Amino acid sequence: MGRLDLPFVVAFTVLMTIAPLFLNAYHVDVLNSIGLYALLALSLNLILGEAGLFNMGHAAFYAMGAYTAAILNTRYQIPILWTLPLSGLVAGLFALAVARPVVHLRGDYLLIVTIGVGEIVRIALVNDVFGITGGANGIFGISRPKLFGFVIRQPQHFYYLIWGFVALTIFLFYRLKQSRFGRALNYLREDEVAAEGSGVNTAYYKLAVFGLGAAWAGMAGTLFAAKMTIISPESFSFWESVVLFMIVILGGAGNMAGVLLASFLVIGLPELFREFSSARMLVFGLVMMIMMIVRPQGLLPARGR
Amino acid sequence: MDLLTLHHLTKTFGGLTAVKEVSFTVEKGAVVGLIGPNGAGKTTVFNLITGHYRPNQGDMVFDGVSLSDLRTHRIIALGIARTFQNIRLFQRLTALENVLAGRHYRMHSGILSAMLRLPAQRREEQEATDRALQELEFVGLGSQALTMARNLAYGDQRRLEIARALATEPRLLILDEPAGGMNEQETEALIGLIGRIQQRGVTILLIEHDMRLVMRACEKLVVLEYGGKIAEGPPEQVRHDPKVIEAYLGAEDEP
Numbered sequence: 001m002g003r004l005d006l007p008f009v010v011a012f013t014v015l016m017t018i019a020p021l022f023l024n025a026y027h028v029d030v031l032n033s034i035g036l037y038a039l040l041a042l043s044l045n046l047i048l049g050e051a052g053l054f055n056m057g058h059a060a061f062y063a064m065g066a067y068t069a070a071i072l073n074t075r076y077q078i079p080i081l082w083t084l085p086l087s088g089l090v091a092g093l094f095a096l097a098v099a100r101p102v103v104h105l106r107g108d109y110l111l112i113v114t115i116g117v118g119e120i121v122r123i124a125l126v127n128d129v130f131g132i133t134g135g136a137n138g139i140f141g142i143s144r145p146k147l148f149g150f151v152i153r154q155p156q157h158f159y160y161l162i163w164g165f166v167a168l169t170i171f172l173f174y175r176l177k178q179s180r181f182g183r184a185l186n187y188l189r190e191d192e193v194a195a196e197g198s199g200v201n202t203a204y205y206k207l208a209v210f211g212l213g214a215a216w217a218g219m220a221g222t223l224f225a226a227k228m229t230i231i232s233p234e235s236f237s238f239w240e241s242v243v244l245f246m247i248v249i250l251g252g253a254g255n256m257a258g259v260l261l262a263s264f265l266v267i268g269l270p271e272l273f274r275e276f277s278s279a280r281m282l283v284f285g286l287v288m289m290i291m292m293i294v295r296p297q298g299l300l301p302a303r304g305r
Numbered sequence: 306m307d308l309l310t311l312h313h314l315t316k317t318f319g320g321l322t323a324v325k326e327v328s329f330t331v332e333k334g335a336v337v338g339l340i341g342p343n344g345a346g347k348t349t350v351f352n353l354i355t356g357h358y359r360p361n362q363g364d365m366v367f368d369g370v371s372l373s374d375l376r377t378h379r380i381i382a383l384g385i386a387r388t389f390q391n392i393r394l395f396q397r398l399t400a401l402e403n404v405l406a407g408r409h410y411r412m413h414s415g416i417l418s419a420m421l422r423l424p425a426q427r428r429e430e431q432e433a434t435d436r437a438l439q440e441l442e443f444v445g446l447g448s449q450a451l452t453m454a455r456n457l458a459y460g461d462q463r464r465l466e467i468a469r470a471l472a473t474e475p476r477l478l479i480l481d482e483p484a485g486g487m488n489e490q491e492t493e494a495l496i497g498l499i500g501r502i503q504q505r506g507v508t509i510l511l512i513e514h515d516m517r518l519v520m521r522a523c524e525k526l527v528v529l530e531y532g533g534k535i536a537e538g539p540p541e542q543v544r545h546d547p548k549v550i551e552a553y554l555g556a557e558d559e560p
Contacts, residue, residue, distance in 0.1 A: 172420045179419030179426065180412045180433075183398075187406050190395035197355060197393070199381035199410035199473050212416060302397070 005257070016163060020156045028155040030271045035162035036224055038263035041247040042169055042256060043216035048245065049253035049302070050182065051209045052189030053103070054111035057118030058217055058244050063125060063236035064091040065218025066225040070139040071132055073225070080226045081145045084219050091218025092211040099210040104203065118241050125233040138232025145226040158227050165223060169216065170256055177256075185209055186254070243267075250291060252298025261299055308333040308477055308508050309354070309385075314363035316349055323349040325532040326363070331477065336499060336509040338523035338540075342552060345529040347512045348390055351481055354510075355387050356380045367477065382410050386475035388466040390482045390512070396455040400446055400465050403454050404437035407472025440468040444498060460491040464498070471502070478502060480511040484518050496522050520544070528552070 020028050044058045065087035072078045072086065102113045128135035145152045145161070152161055176182045184205045187195035196202045225231050243266060251262030273280040291299075309331040316324040324346045331337045339347050352358045354365055356377040365372040372380055386407070395403050412433055418426040441447050444464040449457060457465060463483060470478055483499075484492045492515060499522050503509060513519050519526065519540065526543040528536040530552045536543050543549055 175422055176416065176419050179430070180409060180414050181416050181419050183402060183405055184409060186398055186402070187395055187409075190397060191393050193357070194389065194393035194395065195406065196377040197357075197381065197387055197389070198406040198469055199378050199386075200406065201376075201378045201410075203376075208416070 013167070020159050025155050028159050030268060032155060032158050032162050032227065033271075034263050034267045035159070035166050036220055036227075037244070037247065037267045038166050038260055039162070039169060039220040039223070040217055040244050041251070041259045041263050042166070042173060043213045043220065044244045045248050045251075045254065045256065045259050046173065046176075046185065046216075047209050047213040048248050049255070049259070050177070050189065051185040051206065052253075053206060053209070054107055055114045055210070055213075056111050056238075056241050056245050057114035057116070057121075058213075059236040059238070059240040060114075060118040060121035061091040061095055061214035061217040062221045062224070062240070063121055063233070064094050064214075065221025066231050066236070067125065067133055067139070067221070068218065069222040069225045070142050070231050073142050074139055075132075077143075079146060080143060080222065081147065084222045087222040088215040088219040091221065092215030095214030096207055096211045099207055103206045103210060115238065115241070118236075118238055122233050122236055122238070125236070134232075136233060138230060138235075140230040142225050142229045142231070144229070152226075162223055162227070165219075170260075173256060181205075181208075189254075246288065250288070250298055252301040254302030255298070255300045258298055258300030258302075265299075306333045307331065308368055309510070310366045311350070311354075312364045312366070314350065314353060314365065315361050316346075316353055316358055317361050322532050324353065324360075327529065327532070327534050328363075329527045329534065329537055331508060331510050332525070333508055334503070334506065335525060336503055336511070336523050338519045338526045339510060339512045339529065340514075340519060340526055341529035341535075346532040347529055348481060349532075350529070351387065351479055351510075351512065354380075354479065355385060378410065381473055381475075384474070384476035385479065386470035386473045386477075387479040388463070388470055388481055388483060390485065392459075392462050392466060394454040394462055394465060394469075397453060399451050399453055400441060400457065400468075401434070401437055401450040403465055404440050404468050404472045405433055407440070407469045408433040408437055411474070437468075437472055440472045441465075443471065443501070444468040445494070460487050463487065463495075467498070467502075471507075475507060477508045477510065480509065480513075482512050482514065484513055484515045492518055 019031065040058065040062055044055065047053050047055045068087040068090040069080055069083040072083045073080045098117050102110060105113060125133045126136050133139070152158060184200050187198065187200055188202055188205055192202055247262045247266050248259055250266065251260070252258030270280050270284055307330040311328050314324055314327045315322070327350060339350060341347055349358065353360050354372065356372065356375055360373060367383055367385060370383060395406065412429050414426040414429055438447070438450060441450050444467055446461060446464055446468060449461065454462065454465060467480070467483065484495055487495060496518055499509060523540055525538065526540050527534060528543060528549050535548045535552060536546045
């Protein structure tokens with residue numbers, strides 16, 4: 001972020017802070033969806049945008065977090081927001097376990113493997129693995145989140161919870177980007193051989209970024225479970241992974257502002273054009289095609305700092 | 306004293322023997338040139354030393370430590386740095402960020418200290434940046450720190466690679482055709498740079514086709530042909546070696 005961007009950041013923050021005051025519950029709910037996708041896309045951006053590792057199974061980590069939160073909450077009555085770190089941990093460890101044997105694969109091969117991981121998780125959930133996921137019906141009766149004794153139930157309340165988490169994420173990820181860790185990811189993306197040849201332990205960073213990105217997706221999953229109070233496998237389909245992948249590439253891999261903008265466009269626009277029903281997806285697909293031809297580097301491509 | 310010793314190094318790719326029983330030593334503080342016709346196996350030797358390939362037979366010992374089973378980043382950490390024949394910079398990052406890659410393993414901060422921006426992390430970043438800027442200055446790119454690598458002129462890209470390698474504080478610097486694609490003036494400047502690197506106490510092993518550079522900069526030459534060593538010694542001696550003239554120099558002197 002250069003100095004020029006500062007007015008935009010301030011204006012955007014102010015606008016987002018007061019937005020719920022002017023919007024009806026439906027529109028706030030749309031913004032909540034956008035916020036959740038933004039969170040997921042930001043976490044995928046670490047893996048795909050910053051490190052250049054093709055991951056089209058991000059929904060699997062999202063699901064791991066959501067189910068961890070839901071199970072802990074419904075079975076053990078642990079307050080849903082308390083499960084946040086644990087959901088992140090479970091999703092992160094799961095990612096480390098599945099990424100370990102495959103992370104050395106390159107580009108398209110890794111892409112196919114991650115698609116497989118996403119499908120395995122979804123099918124495992126549908127088949128009620130270990131008898132704790134509730135099968136195709138999923139898990140319901142997740143309790144409302146409480147923050148300092150205040151029960152969060154209205155969309156406006158969730159709005160501040162979700163977007164507060166988005167703001168925190170951007171803040172932390174921005175710092176990460178400007179650090180040794182963040183640079184190591186960029187070295188990986190630009191030239192793996194040169195990175196290793198400059199003394200960067202590439203295998204470690206590939207795993208670490210998978211773990212971190214997945215842990216963040218897991219925490220997003222907790223927020224999703226808290227907001228919906230019901231979760232089922234269909235919320236974590238292959239299509240979700242594709243949409244997230246699309247948001248990162250469309251926004252400009254490696255640029256958080258771009259990823260945020262793309263979250264608004266990809267999730268928000270189809271909602272705005274609901275009256276056109278199925279035609280909107282046709283237009284949506286067409287816009288995607290035109291975008292990739294006209295501006296393959298994304299809306300706001302990553303720049304040198 | 307020998308800094309690097311290769312013992313009967315052999316590398317095959319399928320049926321092709323790229324490097325055959327190659328042995329030579331690199332003395333501490335020296336500039337050693339590895340020369341030979343195209344396809345003689347020079348770059349393969351470099352790739353073996355830096356762990357990009359594993360040798361089928363033989364061993365490489367760097368300052369008492371065997372390199373054969375180490376991964377590349379471990380070898381870099383021991384004090385060997387390299388540049389690449391076909392320039393491998395981080396194209397979409399700035400010159401400064403490229404050089405910071407060389408500082409990476411000297412630093413320690415992880416995810417948490419970066420997110421919390423702890424004092425130690427900030428100090429470390431500052432020190433690394435200072436050191437990286439010094440290296441850019443050293444190779445003559447001080448004013449280009451914030452230029453994206455891919456926007457640098459070709460010769461500057463070669464020098465940026467050297468700066469990145471120097472940032473690792475190597476004891477042995479391996480240069481793969483450093484003068485490749487350079488004009489006469491740039492090559493002249495490079496010879497000066499190699500001398501200054503040597504003055505810093507860094508031992509240099511280089512591959513080069515530019516004979517003027519090799520004859521002037523190197524104290525010792527090792528000549529490869531078809532993967533095997535055919536000569537080794539001071540430039541003047543190697544230059545008059547009939548085997549070398551036949552294999553390499555003769556062909557090039559009389560086009």
